[in-house]
Amino acid sequence: MAAAAVIRPILYLADDVVWVQGPSGAIRVPDDPVRHCLDCIDDDTLLLGAQILATVDVLAAAIHRAIGTVSGGTEFVPELTVAHPSHWGMPRRGVFEAAARRCADDVAMVPAALVVPVPSSGTRWIVLECAALSTTATVVELDRHGAPNVVSCALAPETGTLDLSEDPAQVTVIDRLVRDAADGRSIEAVYVIGTAADDVLGILTTGIGSTVVSVPPATMVERRSEAQPTDQQDRTASWVSPGPTRTPAPPHRRWHVPPATVAVVVAATIGVAVAVAVALWPVRAPDVSGRTEPLERFEIGSASMHLPEEWGVRAAEPGRLELVPDGVSGRRIVVISVDVAAGSDRVAIARTLERRIVERGPDGPFSGFDPEKEFAGRVGVSYLETPDDQSSVRWHVLVENDLQMSVGCQFREGEWESLAADCEQAVRSIEVASN
Secondary structure (H helix, E strand, C coil): CCCCCCCCCEEEEECCEEEEEECCEEEEEECCHHHHHHHCCCCCEEEECCEEEEHHHHHHHHHHHHHHHHCCCCCCEEEEEEEECCCCCHHHHHHHHHHHCCCEEEEEEEEHHHCCCCCCCCCEEEEEEECCCCEEEEEEEECCCCCEEEEEEEEECCCCHHHHHHCHHHHHHHHHHHHHHHCCCCCCCEEEECCCCHHHHHHHHHHCCCCEEECCHHHHHHCCCCCCCHHHHHHHHHCCCCCCCCCCCCHHHCCCECHHHHHHHHHHHHCCCCCHHHHCCCCCCCCCCCCCCCEEEEEECCEEEEEECCEEEEEEECCEEEEEECCCCCCEEEEEEEECCCCCCHHHHHHHHHHHHHHCCCCCCEEEEEEEEEECCEEEEEEEECCCCCEEEEEEEEEECCEEEEEEEEEECCCHHHHHHHHHHHHHHCEECCC
16 A cells, blocks of 8 residues: 655754754754764763763754744644664664654654655666765665665765865765765766855865766755655665764764853753753763672562662562662662563664653653663663652663563662662663563
């Protein structure tokens, strides 16, 4: 069955600006932190002025500001299509989608190459995505129904518009990139997005052996999506860069937002239900590798975990275990075990959890949602709950053998360091018996 037509606003992030479709056309919303979010998408946190903030929170704030600008102050829209760099794999798209879901009930992710308007003639072309520090070449061709599809993608991770401006001879890298992406296929034209600098466009036009056409970002967000792009996202999952390892840019090319920007970021972030004062988790996890104290085993259904012997059970009921340390107040670890549908994985559980968090609205107690957070050597869903003004709960959710295990580590404000090692021990030691 053909996909039903869907008309939804499209959002596209470029250097220092967010483009979004408004009631009367494309709207350009200047936003300094955008470039830093894209550059540091593999990092959990960003340094903004003198503050460390979660990357997903800063990205959500930028999207929130753009949506608010075009909607006259409305902080939430029913549907939103977000264009992401075409070479991004699922981990990076997940961060972007998590940020967008704080501003929209239904978010569709689509490669930026597919929001470039389809040319009036030709069946195969290349979209050149020019960022400050890198360049992506994506081959797009029409299928038999006339719909654009991604065929291949190639990345030049160390050559971007800054390099071309400083050394025009670097265009040979881009020319080779285009040829590698084409892989012998005939290409009608190369469409350039992500830069409006005349000097860079001139360098590309001179140095690439193809017809080069600049695509204004306004035309990318003004067009209408003809169908949900979820199927295309699934089809491209095999060729996009998976990004499982964190490869931040070299130190001398890291971006640093001046302090004047911080106030804007923090104020807007609070507006999307992020309590900055408590959402700043330590950049470096505490070292517990040398711990040798005796451990106590705790069981909950088919799962078990180990904690230092000073921890004991304060309350227990089917599917829920509450643990507290002897002689210490203000700290506890809550473990919740829930059976899930056969074959459920972390991605499915993350979507469900995130939707429930969004339903609580911008004034809810949750923030810092991360669908793929590595903690205690394990990858799971993570978010922060602030039930009151005095304490916070750092939740880590694992999915294994059709069982969802949620570990909530509650601590008073400013006392995370005292609980961090035991929280790590709890998550690290979880074992789920095979079905």
